[in-house]
Amino acid sequence: MRHDKFAGPAYTIQIVSNALDMLELLAMRPANPSLGRLAGSLNLTRNKAYRLLSTLCERGLVEQDPETGTYAIGVAALELAQRLIRQAPVVNHAHPIMEELARKHDEAVYMTVLRGDDVVFLDMVDCERQVKATPLIGRRFPYFTNAAGKAIKALEGADPLNLLKKRGRKNNSLDVGSLLSELHEIRHKGVAVDCGGLGDGIVSVAVAVRDYAGKVVGAITMLVPSFRAVADRLESEIIPSLQEGADLLSMKLGHGPC
Incomplete structure (x- = not known):
């Protein structure tokens, strides 16, 4: 029997797909959803959704609140996610660099990657400050709401307009012309700075990281409260440090100097 590489919907196991959809949905929900809401969101019967949730709860991947009956991601899922993340080469190499940046500037530092046209905040080293x-x-x-997404998108070569059309986004507040101009400037400067895209009073600063093939694989990102993100500090301290850290991580991933 030939064992070709499995691909495509013909090899999809529906119950596994449903379980992964359930975990992803729970991870994305800010409030713990009920059985009915989960079943409706995944187009499952309440019976199928309950059996699936019961199995996930038994393995600790999902937890049910005994008082409200709502569901949330379980500790076992979080532990598994952390183990998998830390084993990823980009995160494994990035974490010591992130620790040094966080220690030097006493601000939160993240390793971020792009999935589709969304930025995922994978790993974090927090600061010691109270605020x-x-x-x-x-x-x-x-991606267009924060420095990490813009830093990656500016360098990876994909057309941001095509991605927006593909997702069918309708965002009347998005100025496409300004976005394209900003991406061009980021590509020239090698650093992205965004104010307020991740929340009021939050400034994000990011520099993209490349691998051995020159492919953009993510961005080192620092989040700074706006009252600490004064222009002099950004230009003379934070941006040079992030660029140095991103260059070092790129070298660790096999990317040589330009």
């Missing part, structure tokens, strides 16, 4: 941004680890945001 800081809400942790974003595991969260996804449209």
Whole structure:
């Protein structure tokens, strides 16, 4: 019997696909959803959704609140995610660099990657300050709302307009001309700075990272409350450090100097 590489819907196991959809849905929900809401969102019967959730709860991947009956991601899922993330080469190499940046500037530092046209905040080293941004680890945001997405998109060569049309986004507040101009400037400067895209009073600063093939694989990103993100500090301290850190990580991933 030939064992060709499996690909395509013909090899999809529906129950596994449903379980993964359930975990992804729970991870994305800000409030813990009920059985009925989960079943409706995934187009499952309540019976199928309940059996699936019961199995996931038994393995600790999902937890049910005994008082409200709502569901949330379980500790086992979080532990598994952390183990997998830390084993990823880009995160494994990035974490020590992130620790040094966080220690040097006392601000939160993230390793971010692009999935589709959304940015995912994969790994984080937090700061010691009392006033800081809400942790974003595991969260996804449209690329055009933050410095990380813009830094990656500016260098990876894909047409941002095509991605927006493909997703069918309708965002009347998005100025496409300004976005294209900003991406061009980021490509020239090698750094992206965004104010307010991740929340009021939050400034994100990011520099893209490349691998051995020159492919953009992510961005080192720092989040700074706006009252600490004064222009002199950004230009003379934070941006040079992020560029140095991103260059070092790129070298660790096999990317040589330009």
